Amino acid sequence: MFIYGIKKLALIGFLVLVSTTVNAALQVLACEPEWGALAKSLGGHHVKIYTATTNQQDPHHIQARPSLIAKARRADLLVCTGAELEVGWLPLLLRKSGNPNIQTGNPGYFMATDYVALLDKPTELDRSHGDVHAAGNPHIHLDPERVLKVAKALSQTLIRVDPENQTDYQNKLDSFIKQWQNRIHQWRKQTDSLKGKSIVAYHKSWIYLQQWLGLNELAILETKPGIPPTSSHLSHLLASMKKTPADMIIYASYQDDKAANWLSQKTGIPTVALDISPAKDETLIDWYEQLLNRLIKVQQ
Ligand SMILES: [Zn+2]
Incomplete structure (x- = not known):
């Protein structure tokens, strides 16, 4: 009986350890693959990424499907483009998730376009110019210089959400910046x-x-x-x-x-x-x- 009790305790201890290790990874919901890839580079094994869209989908228009709502419910951090790129589906997804971590203004809510200047920003709100892009052009990830700014801001957000791993996030950011800047230099020549x-x-x-x-x-x-x-x-x-x-x-x-x-x-x-x-x-x-x-x- 006593031995059985010890074994049981050991088993419980093991399960707690496993679940702590599993839970330790930040659950990141990225709206587009570029931000999923960036979060992976900056977060490494501290993050578990789920990406809402693929590169074969139009990120302006997807369905807030039940499987996506389930991911949003569990997310610690939401990483999206913003500037109305996801206006057709993200507000509904956030509402249905009922997850306070990733609501507007909370630490787990990150919109890349909040950290860079936007092109084609209308001086007055006029939807006659089209249904999308009313907040300025949101497709910022195609500019390597803007990506660099977003990387710095995203790294700070990771640290805010998961301060225990600050040193690791800082090191990963430093190495990303170094690699990215080297490539920018080469890409310019090419x-x-x-x-x-x-x-x-x-x-x-x-x-x-x-x-x-x-x-x-x-x-x-x-x-x-x-x-x-x-x-x-x-x-x-x-x-x-x-x-x-x-x-x-x-x-x-x-x-x-x-x-x-x-x-x-x-x-x-x-x-x-x-x-x-x-x-x-x-x-x-x-x-x-x-x-x-x-x-x-x-x-x-
Ligand atoms: Zn667009």
Whole structure:
């Protein structure tokens, strides 16, 4: 009986230890794969990441499905883009989660766009310019300099939510900054040939990339942000492309390629489909490098 009691105690002790170890990882819910990848680089084994969208989904529009609500209920930290990118589904998800940790203004609520300047910020709120982007263009993760700012802010948030592992988070941030800055230096050299090239894009997904690379945006296939191309808009575009052709037509691999292919067939301008976010388990560095290489290749 006594031995049985000892064994039982040992078992309970073991289970407590296991559950403490399991619970020790911060549950992070990332809205987009880029922030999941960044949180993984900055949090390492202290974080367990669940990503709400894949790079084959439009992050403006997903369903707040039950499995996602269950993840939101358990999250210690929410890492999203903000600036209304997720306005169609995140408020509902937060409400349904009933999780105080990740509600607006609480330490576990992190919106990347709160830490960088936004382009295309309207001077007055006017939704006639489209259904999305009313708070400024939210697609900031395509600018490596802005990513660096977000990384610093996210690291501070990890420390605030999980102060015990402060030293580790600080070390991981230092090593991320070092690697990222080295790459920025290389990417600048590699992409020199892209400077001044002109593009047509499906959606205003790339303006931060354009600014960083020095690309000129000649036109957008969507009539307005979030509003699909109409035939009159496309024929107008075709006429202007015949006068001043762009060097390439860019769209995200999840976006409808019909309009891009149509314009390409009529004009001979090459199209390029880019993964706008990292794939599952892909690092930010590998994803961004691959994206730049695709652009360079189209121009060769
Ligand atoms: Zn958008």
